[in-house]
């Protein structure tokens with residue numbers, strides 16, 4: 256079987272071309288998943304690049320991204336497949352005079368099958384990346400729907416038989432860990448925890464994604480965000496909020512953040528009134544920390 260990635264280093268360089276900056280841990284797991292043919296559970300706080308990882312892996316490997324967005328109440332008919340009842344009814348009406356057993360066989364054939372994302376990924380003949388996004392939103396019983404697919408790469412359809420994948424798709428399951436995933440699910444997957452990036456990587460993410468930003472501002476943004484994350488907050492700023500804040504500063508023509516600009520724009524970074532108050536107080540108490548040496 257051909258592999259998508261030469262080695263761990265090339266996972267990083269390929270992803271960087273899609274402006275996704277992976278650390279060693281992320282690149283290592285993606286490499287292993289490809290080699291072992293195993294799905295990855297990607298867990299971590301909001302906005303740390305879990306969904307983006309799957310999208311970028313699809314992009315750089317030239318695969319089609321098939322996404323199943325999970326929510327409470329998602330069932331088999333939306334995740335796997337359902338029968339096209341309307342079309343079946345029509346067929347029954349138009350063939351009312353025919354032999355019933357013949358019609359019945361006919362009704363449960365390909366022609367009347369509506370493939371949903373999981374089945375679509377299994378049946379795909381072109382390379383695909385399957386993203387099962389926010390799997391922790393499913394009820395735990397519904398998780399069972401995924402088990403056959405994740406371990407055998409197949410789907411059993413009672414009326415049709417078993418559909419076996421002709422290729423092993425790369426599968427990403429993301430979770431915000433609002434609940435524990437089942438043991439059965441975990442056993443079938445590799446596990447990747449994506450935390451907030453370290454200072455250097457966040458600085459690089461800002462530099463690569465925010466057009467027109469200068470090095471000093473990118474550095475300052477990454478440092479301030481890091482110190483804000485150390486406060487005791489209801490919701491820490493995510494990477495997407497770091498990027499929004501950096502873009503805001505660039506738009507405002509600011510090239511150095513002082514406590515006044517930080518205070519005026521902190522609502523881009525934080526979304527709770529109490530969190531904003533804490534950060535503003537921190538800026539006022541330690542204005543020097545906003546401007547690190549050498550800037």
Ligand SMILES: Nc1ncnc2c1ncn2[C@@H]1O[C@H](COP(=O)(O)OP(=O)(O)OP(=O)(O)O)[C@@H](O)[C@H]1O
Pocket residue numbers: 274275276277299300301302303304305306307308429430431460464494495498
């Ligand atoms: N390592 C990274 N390299 C480049 N961009 C990143 C990285 N991590 C996060 N981002 C940026 O942060 C944004 C948010 O990422 P994403 O939507 O993947 O978060 P998430 O972890 O799926 O969050 P949620 O749990 O809320 O769904 C992305 O649009 C991307 O631009």
Ligand SMILES: [Mg+2]
Pocket residue numbers: 305306307388429
């Ligand atoms: Mg996401």
